[in-house]
Amino acid sequence: MDSIRQFMEDHLQEIIEDIKFLVECDSPSLNKKLMDECGERIQELLYRYFGKRAEVLEEEKFGNHLKFEYGERDETILILSHFDTVWEPGDLEFKIEGDRAYGPGILDMKGGLVQAIWAIIAIKELKIPFSKKIVFLFTSDEEVSSPTSRYVIEEIAKDCDYALVTEPPVVRTGALKTERKGSARYYIDITGKAAHAGNNHHEGVSAIQEAAKAIDFLESLTDYEVGTTVNVGFVKGGGKLNVVADHAEIGIDVRAGTSEEQERIDEIIHGLTPFTEGTSLDVRGGVSRPPMERNQDTKDLFQTAKEAAKEEGIKLKEASVGGGSDGNLTASMGVPTLDGLGTIGDGIHARNEHIIISSIPERAAFFSNLLIGIGTNDGEA
Structure with a gap:
């Protein structure tokens, strides 16, 4: 020894x-x-x-x-x-x-x-x-x-x-x-329009529905062959069940194997536009570790x-x-x-x-x- x-x-x-x-x-x-x-x-x-x-x-x-x-x-x-x-x-x-x-x-x-x-x-x-x-x-x-x-x-x-x-x-x-x-974290605040879910449902714009569309798109960015994962790990929104939700928030964790791929995903997330007319998105966050x-x-x-x-x-x-x-x-x-x-x-x-x-x-x-x-x-x- x-x-x-x-x-x-x-x-x-x-x-x-x-x-x-x-x-x-x-x-x-x-x-x-x-x-x-x-x-x-x-x-x-x-x-x-x-x-x-x-x-x-x-x-x-x-x-x-x-x-x-x-x-x-x-x-x-x-x-x-x-x-x-x-x-x-x-x-x-x-x-x-x-x-x-x-x-x-x-x-x-x-x-x-x-x-x-x-x-x-x-x-x-x-x-x-x-x-x-x-x-x-x-x-x-x-x-x-x-x-x-x-x-x-x-x-x-x-x-x-x-x-x-x-x-x-x-x-x-x-x-x-x-x-x-490398890792990155993002939060997206989603704003819609509240309305009575029974009497005026057609006047509301659901932030939760917009969140669902955004989540579906974001998760689709995962590419195991490239080594990229996009995980929506946090969701909250709405309140009372008889009100069309006017606010939602989602949190996203991104992992990427190269700086180029990390930057590509960062541009996509920061460039997100609403999927639903009448909603707005505010994206916060970014790359935490290269x-x-x-x-x-x-x-x-x-x-x-x-x-x-x-x-x-x-x-x-x-x-x-x-x-x-x-x-x-x-x-x-x-x-x-x-x-x-x-x-x-x-x-x-x-x-x-x-x-x-x-x-x-x-x-x-x-x-x-x-x-x-x-x-x-x-x-x-």
């Missing part, structure tokens, strides 16, 4: 305790108080292992973001981890059953966050030569599409040479994510990751997925990006969210090897 893997095995219980320390601090995206309390726990870990705290990037409505630096070289590796979760306080609790550790955000992505910290600790404690600077960014609003952190990420990423994202890998295969669809497209830089970085994984006996795979992450932002800026470097587990956004404890030493050692491989070989195969 190599020294890094042995280091992780020797410190596994401490790693689990650190994960527990963060998971037991609930951190729903929209609760600034709890988010900042969780951020303070991250600060405690950083100070414990590195003797210094992260720079606090203050936010008014969301939790503060944290920026931590390790190393002094010119070229820079950006590590992205978010510590907000989809869970409200008390929804889930930390527990261990056999080889599984459960808890809110343990897989998505506090486990991966801690695992990445320990990957750096191993390099530090084992005094392994390392020729890059690491900028570790902990963000507080990824689960709500990064409304404030995206600008922080983009500002920092423009000076970085690589980006590594500690989201979970693909379930069951452990594959890294080298390609992600696609993370696989290019030659991605391929080269993944090859470095394959070599790093081979040292731990991992036959590393890659995958294209529909969900988005902050890796979409860095990749769209031309920064070579790998995603899915977090903990192995299952149940993202589900009540059975968990990580596999026995996989942590292997994956943490792999992350260390990847940092070292980038640091010594400039990311080339």
